Amino acid sequence: MTTAQQHMILATVPVLREANVLLTTHFYKRMFQHNEELKHVFNMGNQQSGKQQTALAMTLLAYAENIENPAVLLPAINNIAHKHTSLQIQPAQYAIVGHHLLASIAEVLGQAATPAILDAWAAAYHQLATWMQGHEAAMYEQQAATPHSWTGWRTFTVRKKIAVSAEITSFYLYPADGGKVPRHQPGQFISLRLFLPEIALFQIRQYSISSAPNNDYYRISVKRETASQPDRNGMISNYLHDAVSENDNVEIAAPAGTFILQDTTRPAMFISGGVGLTPFMSMLETLLQQEEIPQVIWMHGCREAAVHAFKAELIQWEKEHESLTQKVFYNKVTAADIREGIHEGYPDIHQMNIAQHPAHMHYYLCGPGVFITKQYQDLLAAGISRDHIFYEEFGPQVLSLSTS
Ligand SMILES: Cc1cc2nc3c(=O)[nH]c(=O)nc-3n(C[C@H](O)[C@H](O)[C@H](O)COP(=O)(O)OP(=O)(O)OC[C@H]3O[C@@H](n4cnc5c(N)ncnc54)[C@H](O)[C@@H]3O)c2cc1C
Ligand code: HEM
The missing domain is CATH 1.10.490.10 (Globins)
Known part of the structure; x- marks a missing residue:
């Protein structure tokens, strides 16, 4: 030129x-x-x-x-x-x-x-x-x-399909060819391709891997996306919930994505909204498997108890690991939620005593675009450096916060 x-x-x-x-x-x-x-x-x-x-x-x-x-x-x-x-x-x-x-x-x-x-x-x-x-x-x-990896689409079988909240269901995907899978980097996603008979098209969607890296399977956890008009309900998420059963096959592409744990020795704060918790399940399980576990603070928000995915598992992990602290917000709380230590409202870093966090802590954000923008701006206002903040939006990346 x-x-x-x-x-x-x-x-x-x-x-x-x-x-x-x-x-x-x-x-x-x-x-x-x-x-x-x-x-x-x-x-x-x-x-x-x-x-x-x-x-x-x-x-x-x-x-x-x-x-x-x-x-x-x-x-x-x-x-x-x-x-x-x-x-x-x-x-x-x-x-x-x-x-x-x-x-x-x-x-x-x-x-x-x-x-x-x-x-x-x-x-x-x-x-x-x-x-x-x-x-x-x-x-x-x-x-x-890369050993066990592949290019193109590979067929995987849904060996287990388990509801983890009223609207999120986990799918355990094993290679149909009986082979192994490469260990992903915690935080990465796979693309999943399905043929939708209603529109006679293949459609591809990304899903974060919600399990720790291993050579046998990937777990994804999918939220059913509904709209006020049924003809506008999410195509693939509803198809997965309604029409894909255990032993059915789907096609997936090898793990990809740059939203990964940057440093497994550093203290980390995870900030998630709704189904945005999925990459953190993989990151957290990875950290908890280490001999030396860094401090992890996880602030999560969702509408109510019924849609709080992986709740029991996370409470159990918090009991077992001193390094892990959770702070959970529901939009509306019941007396029972309050007894369990749930907070009312939206996840808010002003309630997190951020000034006391170690200076080298890394902050990871995942959720809807507006949620990420708010948390990112609050973190900057609290004095956190841009290079310590990482985020993933569950859609086309239209945010470019790091240059704004
Ligand atoms: C990196 C990455 C990781 C992700 N990880 C996860 C994950 O772990 N778990 C997860 O559940 N999702 C995840 N997603 C989101 C996922 O890829 C899909 O976008 C999601 O499942 C919705 O797909 P769908 O086919 O069901 O909805 P689509 O059919 O693509 O529709 C998208 C949204 O638009 C609405 N809509 C549809 N038609 C109209 C219309 N005519 N007018 C207005 N609104 C309409 C739908 O109700 C829906 O809310 C991730 C996305 C990315 C990019
Ligand atoms: C110079 C050329 C191109 C530019 C600048 C470009 C840019 C982009 C950007 C910014 C995104 C969003 C990334 C994200 O979600 O984080 C994207 C996604 C995507 N691109 Fe491209 N792209 C180019 C070429 C192509 C080509 C050649 C194809 C194939 C026909 C393609 C297919 C897609 C698809 C399918 C997506 C995902 C969006 C969706 O699922 O609807 N792009 N691209």
Whole structure:
């Protein structure tokens, strides 16, 4: 890409910012019209909510804004690469995306999109796509070289299906080929693919592994996502709850994800909302299996006792391990909850005596986007450094707190 093209890209940032979601919405519509097979790859639920459009638009804008120094985007590119490889995205698909993206820029911007601007964007897309594909190719190679791991989709059998709250159910997934699995890094997720007869499409969703690393199975714990209108209920989560039984098969991709325990010797605070507790089950079990267990404080919030997943198990672990302290909040408490030490309201770090925490403590957040944003800002306001805070949003990563 020439310097003149870099300047042209920078000059078009305001126009792109203006067109932002309009452009990417147009792009997805166009792409699915011409390449219907990609509906099996994308999350059709996210297309409804517009979240995926925003995620792609944000990356494009960030790339355009940093075109002179794209290396600052490496952490973001690495996150996307984890998601992409878990979805089995292939180089040929980059060409399809690039084709529809450029056509969409031309169609949405109309006369403002001069041939020179389109050429500059073609060069920029090519540069970004080449970078991303290279990163992803290295990850596929690493997967292929890891003992017991695999690339592509592997069939797993649900050996056990156990309800852990009124709306969360755990699935114990064992390789159908009788083989072993690689130990995941605590906090990572798998992608799960199912064919949904109702819409005649494969659909893929990510689920955090809620068990400690081992070579035999992965446990995932899935919340049934319901809406006020039944036709808007979550597709895969309800299918898993209602139609997938013990001994049924599902397809999964090898573990991926960058939200992992950074340092198993450091004190850690986990902050979770609702089903956001799943990656922490894996992290905590891992720490509790160590000879030296660092201090762990876990603040969790959910609506009420009925939806408090893994409650008995966690109370038992807290009794057995001095290093573990829990503080649990329910939106509404009963007298029985109060007797059990449950707090009323929403998880709030102001109730956690943060000034007394060790200075090198790491803070891990998981839950809905608004929940993470609030906790992140409260932690910063309490003087916690950005490099000590890690988070995972259960959807397309639209938050970019570390640069805000
Ligand atoms: C890294 C990662 C880890 C995750 N880990 C877990 C986990 O451990 N456990 C877990 O339960 N989930 C987890 N998730 C979320 C999971 O991947 C799915 O997003 C979730 O199960 C919902 O999928 P679904 O197919 O049931 O819902 P979808 O069909 O994708 O719908 C998503 C939401 O949109 C709503 N919706 C659907 N149609 C409409 C419409 N027309 N208008 C408005 N709203 C609509 C649905 O009610 C639902 O709430 C994780 C996600 C990520 C990215
Ligand atoms: C330069 C090109 C691309 C950019 C900038 C880009 C960017 C992104 C971003 C930011 C996300 C969200 C990541 C997250 O959830 O944390 C994402 C997810 C995703 N990307 Fe890409 N991507 C590109 C190319 C592709 C290609 C070629 C494909 C395959 C056709 C693809 C398919 C997907 C899918 C399926 C998801 C998950 C979203 C969902 O499930 O709906 N992407 N991408």
